[in-house]
Amino acid sequence: MEYVELGRATSPRGELVLRERRAERGPGVVELRANGVYVMDSAETGTEQALAATALALVEEPREVLVGGLGLGFTMHAVLADARVHRCTVVEIEPALVGWMRDGTVPHGPGFLADRRLRLVVADVGQALAEAGAASYDLVLLDVDNGPGNLVHTANASLYDVPFLRIVRHVLRPGGVAVVWSAARAPGLEQAMGQVFDTTEERALDVRLQGRAEQYWLYVARVTSKG
Numbered sequence: 001m002e003y004v005e006l007g008r009a010t011s012p013r014g015e016l017v018l019r020e021r022r023a024e025r026g027p028g029v030v031e032l033r034a035n036g037v038y039v040m041d042s043a044e045t046g047t048e049q050a051l052a053a054t055a056l057a058l059v060e061e062p063r064e065v066l067v068g069g070l071g072l073g074f075t076m077h078a079v080l081a082d083a084r085v086h087r088c089t090v091v092e093i094e095p096a097l098v099g100w101m102r103d104g105t106v107p108h109g110p111g112f113l114a115d116r117r118l119r120l121v122v123a124d125v126g127q128a129l130a131e132a133g134a135a136s137y138d139l140v141l142l143d144v145d146n147g148p149g150n151l152v153h154t155a156n157a158s159l160y161d162v163p164f165l166r167i168v169r170h171v172l173r174p175g176g177v178a179v180v181w182s183a184a185r186a187p188g189l190e191q192a193m194g195q196v197f198d199t200t201e202e203r204a205l206d207v208r209l210q211g212r213a214e215q216y217w218l219y220v221a222r223v224t225s226k227g
């Protein structure tokens with residue numbers, strides 16, 4: 001296995017590295033790491049896409065969608081594949097990653113970003129949602145970290161807690177849905193969502209990681225009423 005570095009940047013959160021993994025056979029795989037911790041790669045993106053598919057299936061008219069965390073763009077791409085979506089706002093905290101997606105350092109990046117319905121915002125999703133108006137979105141999808149039990153950035157802990165989840169509820173329209181991705185089962189998150197939303201549900205996602213069978217998790221919450 002050979003690794004070729006495609007990009008390296010530092011930000012207030014530390015070091016971000018983009019590299020390509022090359023095996024003897026098959027296409028190269030783009031891998032994102034933050035402070036030496038694996039974040040994701042372009043080989044196994046089924047659960048990133050399932051995050052979008054799960055949410056889109058639950059709402060009749062998902063016109064306004066917010067995705068927290070650009071990553072390598074697979075959730076966003078799955079959202080934009082749905083013609084019912086009028087606008088997809090993606091909030092990403094790392095400006096270097098947005099640059100690598102825009103300039104082709106991530107080879108599929110420019111193609112994924114070429115959609116007039118996309119609004120890409122460089123910000124902390126906590127800040128961006130606090131500034132959003134009430135009832136702005138039909139769907140809020142959050143995949144900004146590896147889940148509350150496996151944080152890459154400790155500052156993201158608040159994004160899995162009641163005060164921020166109340167903000168998520170505030171920006172959702174009645175009938176809206178929030179879905180949070182987690183690498184491990186997160187009963188505390190389910191409980192916190194249960195305090196804030198009208199219904200909450202945990203869903204397991206089967207995934208094969210380098211030949212191993214694993215499970216990732218989605219936490220799905222609905223707003224059925226105002227307030």
Ligand SMILES: C[S@@+](CC[C@H](N)C(=O)[O-])C[C@H]1O[C@@H](n2cnc3c(N)ncnc32)[C@H](O)[C@@H]1O
Binds near residue numbers: 074
């Ligand atoms: C696991 S990746 C998202 C993967 C994405 N779902 C996809 O399909 O490629 C997490 C992303 O969230 C970003 N991120 C981390 N903390 C954030 C925050 N507080 N606000 C916005 N983006 C954040 C990371 O820089 C990274 O790009």
